[in-house]
Amino acid sequence: MQRINLLSPRLANQIAAGEVVERPASVVKELLENSLDAGATQLDIEVEQGGVRRIKIRDNGTGIVKEDLSLALSRHATSKIVTLDDLEAVRTLGFRGEALASISSVSRMHLTSLAQDEAEAWRVEAEGKEMNTAIRPASHPQGTTIDVRDLFFNTPARRKFLRTEKTEFSHLEEVVKRLALSRYDVGFRLSHNSKQVYDLRPVTDQLHAEHRLASLLGKKFIENSLTIDVEAAGLRLWGWIGLPTFSRSQADLQYFFVNGRVVKDKLVGHAVRQAYRDVLYNGRHPTFVLYLELDPATVDVNVHPTKHEVRFRDGRLVHDFLFSRIHKAIADVRPEAEGERSNASAWLPSDAESQEPVIAEQEALPLMSQRPSAGSDWMKPSRAVDSAQITSQLNGMRQLSDYAQHYTENQYEEVDPETGEVRIVEGDVSFENDASFGVKTRSDTSFEVREGGYQAIPPLGFAVAQLHGVYILSESESGMILVDMHAAHERIVYERMKQSFYDKTIASQPLLVPINVSVSQSEADLVEENGDVFLAFGFKVERTGLESVMVREVPIILIKADVENLVRDVVSDLAANGVSDLIEARANELMATMSCHGAVRANRKLTIAEMNSLLRDMEITERSGQCNHGRPTWTQMTMSDLDKLFLRGR
Template sequence: MLATPVTPAIRLLPDLLVSQIAAGEVVDRPASVLKELLENALDAGSSTIQIQLEEGGVKLIRVSDDGSGIARDELALALTRHATSKISSLDDLERVGTLGFRGEALASVAGVARLTLTSRQRLDRGDRATAAHAWRLGGEPGASLEPAALLAGSVVEMRDLYYNTPARRKFLKSERSEFAHCAEALKRIALAHPEVAFTLAHNGRVSLNLARSDARKRVGAILGDDFLAESRQLEAQAGPLRVSGYCALPAYSRARADAQYCYVNGRFVRDKLLAHALREAYHDLLHGSRYPAYCLFLEIDPATVDVNVHPQKTEVRFRDSRAVHQFVFHAVQGLLATPLATAPTASSSFTSSSPPLSAGGEGLAQARWPDAAAGSTAASADGRSFGSRVPYQGSLRVGEPGTTGTYLAFVDATRSPDGSLAASPPASAAADGELPPLGYALAQLHGVYILSQNSRGLVVVDMHAAHERILYEKLKGGLDEQQVATQALLIPAVFSAETIDVAAAEEHAETLRRLGFDLAPMGPRQLAVRGVPALLQAADPAALARSLLSELREHGVSQLMTARRNELLASMACHGAVRARRLLSVAEMNALLRQMEETERADHCNHGRPTWTQLTMADLDRHFLRGR
């Protein structure tokens, strides 16, 4: 017979053990200590913060600031659990406006490391008057106050992390790895506070020196000038919500999610809702294995967001999560989807005077780009402006029933009033220097690239990638409006098929018709393609049908028309796009350029590759050493 286990008696834990357990919520490595100390320094109104680390922050973390400091009589209280100057009531907690507020950071650090706090209080921020002198307090039990030398502000020094809990110290990584985490923690905070100067030194060597600057310079200093060059600036507002920052174009996508910085009221967060909104905004522009890069700042009424749902305050909860998701999604998607002919310059804003968002997401910000008549300029994908913008006014009828081929239909868009082909720019436009953003075609290179001249120099276009994006956007629009036109084939294309495919073609005939296909069984193992989407009439009908049936067999009709709809349309567009080595006339090339200028997201194909690049006259002059 088994003995009944005896339940241990319940007892109160010693205060020291309670502090060490509680420290685990806040202090899991040196970087988390540094984060808490930096947030305290910023809340104190510091304009200059200096950080010194030794052995990755395990041996020493010293944070010096020029903030308001702490009064002598409050130094001991600052190291006590649940003591804070940042909240005093439940109302304060519901409208937190500071970075730190839990009141446990210093006490938690003191529980697992040797902590020394030195401070000299500023008596009046106006004339910078300070207390008579500074005071120092050690974190050991029974330590007493002693005078210290300090000009102003505070110095918090942590030594020997986990000296009294060696089991936890075993879980720390190498010195190099811990320092990298500390540097990343500083970068996250510094991005949101360009008005503050930061200096980071490791083992006596300065590794990062950030001077006070504006937001753009701070982003460039931390994320790099190449990030800025490949980004568009975002400014959007709808009621109480505002989002600003920089969204990198798909060409700057990464293999890892290591260049994604998202802030809520100045606080760096890893929020699943915001991450999903941003991922969806980039969905049509990136290959599945790539990650977008961005640095975005969301401003929201503090009363509508709960920042006290995670010990390290890296997660938040929104009162109206759907409205926030839709606002961020539409703002970023609208920025990235701007057609070339109306793209904003790097300094342009994405703004709205829409009413406040409701739970249903109404009143979402809409793009209001600078007016062409006001002398604005269109911008290239890398943020550089074109010359004066001249929106194309012609009729674009690519792929409509009755044309002789997808790329041949481009000719219609470049016909002069008398019906002749406009192979070169109009004389009036050339004389006035009024050229479209992508200019006019000069030639085709190896049947792959279109060479075009605009007011800034030479434009090189990947014709297959560009045509693929145009077809994809048209297919999406047609399917949304239930208007995917079908082009009947003069001679049906018959091909061999599996029995299951023949059955699927009969069972889902209505769905196939919605996609623009007309398939008919010709026998137990044969299908005939009698019609294809008019936009894809130049593609191989049998190959298109096989690809569609393969997707249908693998994912089912429900998934294919919902979750995987865009993947299907992207595959269809790839089949229908003009192929490499296909020779186009100058008129056809010009028509393709005009369509690119009016198509959303036309500067990248469906897989995230750029569709064109600009070589300015300055670039060419530099290459050929002109003027030297």
């Protein structure tokens, strides 16, 4: 057996480089983070051959004084932390003091810097050898330039693992993109093989921030996103979340930043997926650019060499905060009245023309600019329409019988005998479901008429016709709207079922024969510690032994479910994420199936009154832009779109 030897500085740095410097993109990440920590407001990145041949980064930060240049290339040398207290509340992107030493050990590196308030710049060179370096005067403006050439020239085995030039540059470009998204107040220039890729100027206002987002992520993301900015419990979440209809087949448009640091965290991912669960099509991924700000002392960034992962002191608080705020923002997506825009739309670049409606919570509607003609379909004499009952026998975990909807609409003209003013009184529509399930809702959508005219056309307008028994054609103030009546009604019924189910105490049923579930000791501990998770949804689960738990009660809606496997899945979810929503998800899946069967079917003829009732309910229903399966429920074509289609004005 060989004797224990002390590693040489060069070999130690090369070993460390295996963790820090994976590819050219890793070099760019570390160097740019150092520049940002130095207070730079402009970063210029020049790359050759995907970064393998050369990476040159110049910043205008505070620079490095002459006495510290050699030390800067040593391992564990940093100006960012001094004591343990600094490590427990890291406010900088870098802090390990390994980056420059690791990079210089596997490349030919030249570092030139002029420190703030210094009269002369200095340069230090390292070429993968021992860490003894020579310093000499140089010409340079305030800031630092680092020139990295021939990456892995002295470790050929590492170089063989690099991919093609195009692939390596795509990874490098992604790093620049993430950092540009993290700091809008900093300018970024990126060129590859002398060809400019990005020239992003510093921005300080929302309009130009949207321009940067459009440059980096595409205009479509801005056109199909909502802004969010909320605070609670010492946490602030702000940024952009994509509309459910703007989902992706891959999770490639998801950026999450914690105190300015881009991270990929399982807890964060779980919270976002849970928030989008009811509105995404199967297999699709949401899009977002989100920023979480919290006390640095409550998050540990020192858990991974590349600093891509973090650990929250109170993970459950963070998870619940993220889920509840994103979930609410998505729930508030409803058709908007003409002239009402979300905060995000106010930031849109002037040349951005969205094909999807930007939707926000409905506010009070203004008066209509013109009085409708007396012959309008929605101004019919008094009438009452009773629709046929829709009955569907459901095969679920709980049998629901006589599941039906009853439409009732009263609509009439009321004439003031003294002034002759005609008032249009909209009636109401009621959906009645199985009383045993507790779902019985009523929506009164009467419109107030003010002196001097009528109230404005509602966001989804008024129905004109039904197309092939499937779509509702509506005329809105801005153009034409098409609604998938089954998908829209499915969402309305589903949301009402959920509201009724969760607003009251969930009914449970004791099991005649309790179910014993064998688990590990750690899983039994989780059940004991998280009993409230089960009780919240009507489960009564008790620990009965070192490695066993007993299910004594289950919610009625899940009485025929595979209870044992459901409990095991919940425990696994708790172990992996610290939280679990599987019981709620299973209940929601059942209610979604029920609402799908109970929604109005295609080829069923609706009257104008019934169609208008459906439109009004869509305007007040959460998540009405998507059905339970994530499909869009409506789309629109503005008059501008129609004019372009028919070449009007040309």
